[in-house]
Amino acid sequence: MLELVELGCARDDRTLFRNLSVKLSPGELLQIEGANGSGKTTLLRVLAGLSGDYQGKIVWKGKKLSSVYADFRLSTFYFGHKPAVKAELTPVENIIWRANLRNEKYSQQQVLAALQQVSLNGYEDTPCGQLSAGQHRRVALADLFASQSSLWILDEPFTAIDFHGVAWLETLLASHVAGGGMVIITSHQSLSKLSGSYRTIRLDDYVVEDASEEIGDDKAGEVFL
Ligand SMILES: Nc1ncnc2c1ncn2[C@@H]1O[C@H](COP(=O)(O)OP(=O)(O)OP(=O)(O)O)[C@@H](O)[C@H]1O
Numbered sequence: 204m205l206e207l208v209e210l211g212c213a214r215d216d217r218t219l220f221r222n223l224s225v226k227l228s229p230g231e232l233l234q235i236e237g238a239n240g241s242g243k244t245t246l247l248r249v250l251a252g253l254s255g256d257y258q259g260k261i262v263w264k265g266k267k268l269s270s271v272y273a274d275f276r277l278s279t280f281y282f283g284h285k286p287a288v289k290a291e292l293t294p295v296e297n298i299i300w301r302a303n304l305r306n307e308k309y310s311q312q313q314v315l316a317a318l319q320q321v322s323l324n325g326y327e328d329t330p331c332g333q334l335s336a337g338q339h340r341r342v343a344l345a346d347l348f349a350s351q352s353s354l355w356i357l358d359e360p361f362t363a364i365d366f367h368g369v370a371w372l373e374t375l376l377a378s379h380v381a382g383g384g385m386v387i388i389t390s391h392q393s394l395s396k397l398s399g400s401y402r403t404i405r406l407d408d409y410v411v412e413d414a415s416e417e418i419g420d421d422k423a424g425e426v427f428l
Pocket of ligand 1: 214215219237238239240241242243244245246
């Protein structure tokens with residue numbers, strides 16, 4: 204369903220990774236590992252359509268991503284390093300605002316149920332600027348609970364999440380994958396509740412040592428934003 208074909212990325216004349224080819228089918232989770240600075244966030248931003256600065260090809264449902272980007276975007280949930288949560292809005296308002304960006308509509312009941320799932324009941328009407336770092340991220344994760352998106356692109360979703368939160372997030376990922384969803388995730392920790400459908404790749408394995416082979420500007424990939 205999602206295929207990366209000989210993907211490569213360079214930043215400031217430094218190759219982060221190259222020749223990365225991998226397929227992700229419904230019911231699979233792919234964990235991206237790698238040292239700090241190896242390019243995990245860069246890769247996820249490329250996959251989420253936030254950066255067109257790459258080499259290679261991304262294929263969605265058998266078609267070049269740029270030609271089906273609208274469909275891809277509606278099918279994708281991106282949880283960035285800094286999740287998009289507006290400080291001046293309440294958790295309820297944030298979830299509705301975020302869902303609108305993906306053309307999704309939630310009922311009031313769905314929003315409240317999602318907030319309950321992430322233990323933010325009682326904070327429904329509190330401006331997010333007054334929440335703790337972990338609670339702030341839980342607002343974006345509550346959106347994940349309610350979302351119908353098939354592909355989840357999650358950049359370090361466990362950061363600032365407590366022990367119990369990690370457990371329910373792992374359960375949520377397992378259930379999404381078991382239901383035919385797809386997940387691409389960066390995390391420095393192993394995921395414990397997943398088995399057969401769970402693969403990992405290390406970006407460090409896709410680095411080129413020979414500087415003369417670094418990706419040049421003339422080989423920049425498609426820009427679809
Ligand atoms: N817009 C940019 N301009 C220049 N360099 C960049 C840019 N974005 C990322 N980089 C560089 O690319 C490298 C990879 O960054 P990235 O954030 O993707 O790493 P990461 O694997 O996610 O790291 P970490 O595990 O620390 O989160 C870093 O050296 C970073 O400084």
